[in-house]
Amino acid sequence: MKKILVVGSLNMDFVLETPHIPQAGETVSGRKVSFIPGGKGANQAYTIGRLGGNVKMLGAVGRDDFGRALKDNLAGVGVDVSDVCVLEKEATGQAYIAIDDAGENSIILIAGANGALTPELIRQNEACLKEIIESSDIVVMQLEIPLETVLYVKELAASLHKLIIVDPAPALSTIPDGFWKEIDYIKPNETELSILTGKQMKTQEEIIAGAKRMLEKGVRNVIVTMGGKGCLLVNHDLEQFFEARSVKAVDTTAAGDCFTASFALALAEGKSCFEAIVFGQAASSIAVTRKGAQTSIPTREEVMSVYTQCIK
Ligand code: RIB
Numbered sequence: 686m687k688k689i690l691v692v693g694s695l696n697m698d699f700v701l702e703t704p705h706i707p708q709a710g711e712t713v714s715g716r717k718v719s720f721i722p723g724g725k726g727a728n729q730a731y732t733i734g735r736l737g738g739n740v741k742m743l744g745a746v747g748r749d750d751f752g753r754a755l756k757d758n759l760a761g762v763g764v765d766v767s768d769v770c771v772l773e774k775e776a777t778g779q780a781y782i783a784i785d786d787a788g789e790n791s792i793i794l795i796a797g798a799n800g801a802l803t804p805e806l807i808r809q810n811e812a813c814l815k816e817i818i819e820s821s822d823i824v825v826m827q828l829e830i831p832l833e834t835v836l837y838v839k840e841l842a843a844s845l846h847k848l849i850i851v852d853p854a855p856a857l858s859t860i861p862d863g864f865w866k867e868i869d870y871i872k873p874n875e876t877e878l879s880i881l882t883g884k885q886m887k888t889q890e891e892i893i894a895g896a897k898r899m900l901e902k903g904v905r906n907v908i909v910t911m912g913g914k915g916c917l918l919v920n921h922d923l924e925q926f927f928e929a930r931s932v933k934a935v936d937t938t939a940a941g942d943c944f945t946a947s948f949a950l951a952l953a954e955g956k957s958c959f960e961a962i963v964f965g966q967a968a969s970s971i972a973v974t975r976k977g978a979q980t981s982i983p984t985r986e987e988v989m990s991v992y993t994q995c996i997k
Pocket residue numbers: 696697698722723724725728779780792794829938939940942978
């Protein structure tokens with residue numbers, strides 16, 4: 686099976702369950718706090734490992750209990766964590782996530798070691814990074830580590846003709862146009878696409894126009910996820926909508942990560958882009974029915990049972 690390299694963040698999520706998310710100046714009595722392994726990069730690597738893929742994670746944690754717990758959780762589903770750097774002077778990344786009774790969330794990130802995963806740190810072992818990318822078939826990244834690092838890894842991966850998938854989250858409005866060249870797939874949600882293009886979008890036509898703007902910048906395929914509605918694939922040849930399966934969502938944390946990772950895994954297994962999207966939708970439709978980030982990721986059997994019904 687093809688090998689997938691995930692380059693990105695690892696966070697310990699502090700999940701606060703609350704009746705509603707407080708407004709500025711408001712105090713709310715929460716119900717519960719839990720520590721759950723998260724981070725967009727780690728969630729993606731975890732998903733691929735849990736679903737049976739061959740996956741390696743490149744990222745950074747601090748030398749602390751959270752860092753150890755995050756690496757152990759990934760290793761527990763078969764992710765190769767031998768190139769997750771353990772930094773002496775940084776704490777492991779943290780995400781403070783408030784979830785309300787409607788399943789809506791708001792997140793505050795403390796980057797910690799993720800912010801220290803700079804091109805300089807990676808360049809200290811450039812030969813090793815080249816070898817890691819050379820031995821991978823697909824490189825998956827997000828934007829919770831420095832943008833220069835994502836750009837650097839992307840350029841190396843493109844020079845080695847690897848398939849590149851970028852989940853542009855959290856989205857930034859300041860990404861230079863050149864960043865997008867030679868990326869095979871991006872997977873923004875509607876809000877992220879608005880931030881990336883600087884245009885508000887409500888209708889499907891506006892979303893397609895936004896996706897086309899990303900194609901003009903050099904991305905080869907744009908998959909825009911639209912929550913419970915479904916997703917849109919836009920490339921130079923087609924625009925296709927994929928309807929979502931109807932489920933009762935309780936927590937959408939990591940649903941996008943689950944989609945991106947399952948999609949990447951399906952491509953690695955030789956599925957077509959269309960099949961891979963349906964596979965990603967099947968996995969994320971289960972993840973939203975469960976609480977937490979890595980705790981919400983389904984098993985292979987669960988995903989297959991939904992996928993086989995949806996692909997008919
Ligand atoms: O995408 C979900 C993730 O975003 C959470 O696990 C949290 O760590 C933040 O990075």
